[in-house]
Amino acid sequence: MHITDTFGFAIRALRGARARSALMLLAMAIGIASVVLLTALGEGARRYVGNEFSNLGTHLLVVLPGRTETTGGPPPLIGGTPKPLTLDDALALTRSTTVRYVAPLIVGSAPVSHRQLEREATILGATAELLPVRNLELARGKFLPPGDPERGAAVAVIGSALKQNLFGNAPALGRWIRIHDRRFRVIGILKPMGESLGMDLGELAIIPLSRSQSLFDTESLFRILVQATTREHVARTERAVSEILKTRHGGEEDITVITQNALLGTFDEIFRTLTLAVGGIAAISLAVAGILIMNVMLVAVSQRTAEIGLLKALGAPGGEILRLFLVEAGLLSVTGALLGMATAYGGVWAMGHLFPDFPIGVPPWALAAALLVALLTGLLFGVLPARRAARLDPVRALSGH
């Protein structure tokens, strides 16, 4: 800064308490607004990812054949053929008390036809439990009926895109379709839900598990989806599932259990770290605000020397003067913080309107923390000027030195 600018700044700052206070409020408001806004953005990102994953069902465990150390990857190609998962394995899992649903799955691909129209579609062999486990929703009709998984009727639930391709706008419920060389009656149509677990839910036909076993001539399951009773029980369920299947497979740990909880937990952790990091960056602006407050307060003290001297002559002890200046600093910080929060909420509201899909939200802890930090900053940086004021010699102060 050029010396004349420094003088100009000082003269402007000396102009009056109103400008001085406005300056301090502004500094604090900007600091707090950035802290709150940035943590809200971080929290929003966390929620966004969390929501995306919750669509898959948060209490879900996926059991797949084969042992793999890294979660999420395919079973290893070397290391021997693992024992396949069977329907009996799946039914055995229902013994665990923390398991709510078990949904065994067989996945294959087959041509699906209605009259002259034919499409190649993903065929899912499943049971009635798939509906709650995967949060599937029906546009029309019913899902697969519950009952003995060994004996399924020749019925099918089809995805919305498949229905459109085969039937157009004509009604499909109750009609017969051909999958490969077998006939199935359409009893339900899924709501369009997009993709989930890497499968297009639109181009899908779901048939009873026993029917898919004979269709694809296989006994082994592609996956077993397990839903725990609560999200907290996911870890216990994971252990129980491993334990039961290990016993059934002769002591061999030849299955892999993937929990979304682990995945969600990782994301939670990543985004919490991110939020903290971003909050930390914003906290720097708070520190800057604090230093500005200290400077302006120091100017205020030197400007109000005579006043401080008078207060001392009128019998105010040093502690009283210290308190007066600290309260000023504290009030300014808190008012600034409230203004900053209002600004941040305005920003959050505006962003919520601009990007309605992004679940931006101010985490309550951020508000409390911001208020606390503002107060602490104000007091911390107010202490030095206030102590200077309290220690002024009254005789010198009164004569204006």
Next chain:
Amino acid sequence: MIRLEGISREFQVGDERVHALRGIDLDMIPGDYLSIMGPSGSGKSTLLNILGLLDRPDSGRYRLEGIDTTTLTEPQRAAARRERIGFVFQSFHLLARLSAAQNIELPMTLAGIDPAQRRQRVARTLRALGLADRAEHRPDQLSGGQRQRVAIARATIMRPLILLADEPTGNLDQSSGEEVVETLETLNRDGITLVVVTHDPRIGERAARRIRMVDGAILGSG
């Protein structure tokens, strides 16, 4: 009531040590009217500051109502200023952002007196000084004489034993000065101990006891 014994005070000015006060002895009884005169630098303001407990002597004893003030802690000295001493300054030292009434109220606010009583006492004092219609005026809306009378009201609102006035008429024209001195003398007649520091002989001569100071020592009193 007030007894100074061998009060000395030195200041460091550059490389030199300046003896502002050299062995001052002084006694005062309640209701005294004392003027301290002398040229600039004679130590009269330093003496007033020590009397007002704003400054500490380097040596000597100062007894106020039988209490040795040199042994008091800073908060105790502040309390003594609040309860027993009133100050009137040459430059008034009114707070510009407060109204006349609020300025007068300030010592009571600092002393923690409850608001209803404060308002009552302020109103009474304003009436007594003929400033009732100026209560809500800010200092910059008052004349010099009015400002000094507001300052006197502030100095006496806690009913102190002693009123210390440092050049109370220094910033006033003659008629305003006259008015202010009369206000001070009225308070003195009502029982307050009054000490006026001045270099205006016309003001100083009016006091019952007159002290002349030169070079930090009392030359003579009459």
